Amino acid sequence: MDALIHLGNGFLQVLQPANLLVLFIGLVLGMLVAVLPGLTLVMGVVLALPFTYTMELLPAIILLTAMYVSGTYGGAFTAILFRIPGEPIDVPLLWDGYTMARKGQPAKALGWTLFAALGGGLITTMVMVLLSAPVAQFALTFSSPEYFAIIIFGLSSVVSLGGGSITNAAISLMLGLLIATVGVDSIYGAERFAFGVPFLQDGVEYLLVMVGAYGLGEVFTRLEKGFAGDGTTADTDRSISTEFPTLAEMLRLKMTFLRSSLVGIIVGIIPGAGATVASFVAYGAEGQYGKRGKELGSGIAEGIVAPQTAATSSVGGAMIPLLTMGIPGSGATAIILGAFLLHGMQPGPQVFVTSGPFVYAVFASIFLGVIGMCILGYFAIKPLVKVLELPEAVVSAFVVMFCFIGAFAARNNLSDLYVITAFGILGYLFEKFKFPIAPMVLGAILGPLAESSFMTMMVSHSNDWTVLMGRPISATVMVMAVIALVYPIQRQLRERTRRNGTTQ
Amino acid sequence: MLNRLLRASPYIVVQLAAMVLYQLAGRIEYAAAPGRIGPDFWPKSILVLLGLVCVYEIIKNLLVGETFTAAGLLEKLMKDSGATEGEEKLRSYPLLLVGGIVLTIIYVTTIDKLGFFLATIAYLALFMVIGRYRRWGVIAVSSVLGSLGLIFIFMKVVYVSLPLGTEPFSAVSLLLLRVMGVH
Incomplete structure (x- = not known):
């Protein structure tokens, strides 16, 4: 009952004109970012970060979460209509969404996407509201070993679930953790890896790592591929409409919808996975368990509903560990965590005790964001897809500018521009040599938290690290972390042995 | 052999850096408290793990010549679905990249002197040109x-x-701010 009252108050806060305006801007920006092939969702949220420096915390989080929500949906338009996936999330939509459009039913395909985004979004928000408070309550019982174990689980799942090879992801993660150690250590006040350079003594801001590696690095990577000259050649002037499915059609797909929502929420909760994994896994699950699984790829509605529902559902799932434990579940939530920290708020188990009304206002904004995103998607497809005509070189030049201003504005320090340029080059090299960037960014963000919980654990338990295995929760989570790392390696080794056996 | 060396080269670089940093971590100065681990323990642990992973990759790529790599789930899903097909075949323009990076470094080093307005006009225009855009x-x-x-x-x-x-x-910047009403 309390939750409902808080949620009601949250709605009242979000419905204030200034917050509504921020929500609307966030939704539009998220969709634009998702539509433009040169910009990823995570990059978009990074670029919006500097605008939040002078905002109050609530509008700042509303802006970023609105971008996050609508970013999981906007790319569907171009994937279905022009076979241009704005994001990797939208790749599964090419197989059935674009095929359905080519069969002469683009409006129907867009309608199914809208239904999936709306339904998935509303379900995930409800689950988020229902689960967050109990999870935070449970997390209040955690001590430093449990906290450390959860961070280790989060980091190991980032390694095993993300892109790139597992060893490259591990190297990326450890570099991120090392970056977090630069500067003056908070316990002893000792200087680490600063080499006497004043701005390194203050430490490397994770914001610079994020903006440099995600923003500049991506621009450099695309520049090497020689930007697409004058924007898309797709026919963005054609008539575009959305045809919502009938109730009977929707009911026929209820199992697909429920299954994919569940997949999205679970994948979202697991740190490091995010909307892209959710979208692919849901599509795969539909192929395996769906009634018409064998027809996937031929332009059927199930192939649209499954990935889109899961992608949008993953948002609420990812917000749960972020708000209740301070552990981001995806690249975008890592940046939202960054925004929390920049505004002096540390999400975690205490969040409902110290900032309950604020958290419910965030929930309310996601509720309204999902509805707003679908309204926008219904009425504004045409102008949205028009941005495909923007030349990539022009867009990229401005992306670099936003990166620089974002980096500079955080501390008004010109030295930070050198740092993000260095991370931009590092981000490019990561892409070039197939090292994923997300583990490095998460390592840089979670590094201080991991170190402080480790040091506290060691001090409180007389340097006995085996305490991790002596407590039921931390032991279980550590076992999960080991499984998360070992299972994919073991599975792929088994697959390889089988393949070798077949070819011999 | 050259192929093997190229494959192993990023790991060799990281391994060398890890070794240097490990040495530096041993020289971190702090007031030691009896029975407590120091501020060097955490970075040293990370560096040891980093070194182990690099050694594994160096041995695998350079000595054994093994190309098998266990991929993360997302990588595997993308590969299995064929979503990454054709990525390798995209053309590459290394000179554009070098031009972009050099321009960015010049921007960063001159913005303090030229001011944001002038430096940014030049950067935006030149970056678009380097990006092969020609609508003047x-x-x-x-x-x-x-x-x-x-x-x-x-x-x-x-x-x-x-x-x-x-x-x-700065006179240009100040004039502009006056016109815009920024105080």
């Missing part, structure tokens, strides 16, 4: 208006104090 009118208009727009948004709306530059360039 659009380049000119978007770099000038874009630079003005950024100044307006960040200095007037978001209150970020962007660099004004040094004399004589």
Whole structure:
């Protein structure tokens, strides 16, 4: 009952004109970012970060979460209509969404996407509201070993679930953790890896790592591929409409919808996975368990509903560990965590005790964001897809500018521009040599938290690290972390042995 | 052998860096408390793990010549679905990349002198040219208006104090701010 009252108050806060305006801007920006092939969702949220420096915390989080929500949906338009996936999330939509459009039913395909985004979004928000408070309550019982174990689980799942090879992801993660150690250590006040350079003594801001590696690095990577000259050649002037499915059609797909929502929420909760994994896994699950699984790829509605529902559902799932434990579940939530920290708020188990009304206002904004995103998607497809005509070189030049201003504005320090340029080059090299960037960014963000919980654990338990295995929760989570790392390696080794056996 | 060395080269670089940093971590100065681990323990642990992973990759790529790599779930899903097909075949323009990076470094080193407005106009225009965009009118208009727009948004709306530059360039920035009503 309390939750409902808080949620009601949250709605009242979000419905204030200034917050509504921020929500609307966030939704539009998220969709634009998702539509433009040169910009990823995570990059978009990074670029919006500097605008939040002078905002109050609530509008700042509303802006970023609105971008996050609508970013999981906007790319569907171009994937279905022009076979241009704005994001990797939208790749599964090419197989059935674009095929359905080519069969002469683009409006129907867009309608199914809208239904999936709306339904998935509303379900995930409800689950988020229902689960967050109990999870935070449970997390209040955690001590430093449990906290450390959860961070280790989060980091190991980032390694095993993300892109790139597992060893490259591990190297990326450890570099991120090392970056977090630069500067003056908070316990002893000792200087680490600063080499006497004043701005390194203050430490490397994770914001610079994020903006440099995600923003500049991506621009450099695309520049090497020689930007697409004058924007898309797709026919963005054609008539575009959305045809919502009938109730009977929707009911026929209820199992697909429920299954994919569940997949999205679970994948979202697991740190490091995010909307892209959710979208692919849901599509795969539909192929395996769906009634018409064998027809996937031929332009059927199930192939649209499954990935889109899961992608949008993953948002609420990812917000749960972020708000209740301070552990981001995806690249975008890592940046939202960054925004929390920049505004002096540390999400975690205490969040409902110290900032309950604020958290419910965030929930309310996601509720309204999902509805707003679908309204926008219904009425504004045409102008949205028009941005495909923007030349990539022009867009990229401005992306670099936003990166620089974002980096500079955080501390008004010109030295930070050198740092993000260095991370931009590092981000490019990561892409070039197939090292994923997300583990490095998460390592840089979670590094201080991991170190402080480790040091506290060691001090409180007389340097006995085996305490991790002596407590039921931390032991279980550590076992999960080991499984998360070992299972994919073991599975792929088994697959390889089988393949070798077949070819011999 | 050259192929093997190329494959192993990123790991060799990281391994060497890890070894140097490990040495430096051993020289971290702090007031030791009896029975407590010091501030060097955490970075040293990370460096040891980093070194182990690199050694594994170096042995695998350089000595054994094994190319098998266990991929993360997302990588595997993308590969299995064929979503990454054709990525390798995209053309590469290393000179554009070098040009872009050099331009970016020049921008960073000169913004303090030229001020945000002038440096940004030049950067935006040149970056578009390096990015193979050739509509000169659009380049000119978007770099000038874009630079003005950024100044307006960040200095007037978001209150970020962007660099004004040094004399004589600062005169341009100050004049512009007066015109825009930024105090």
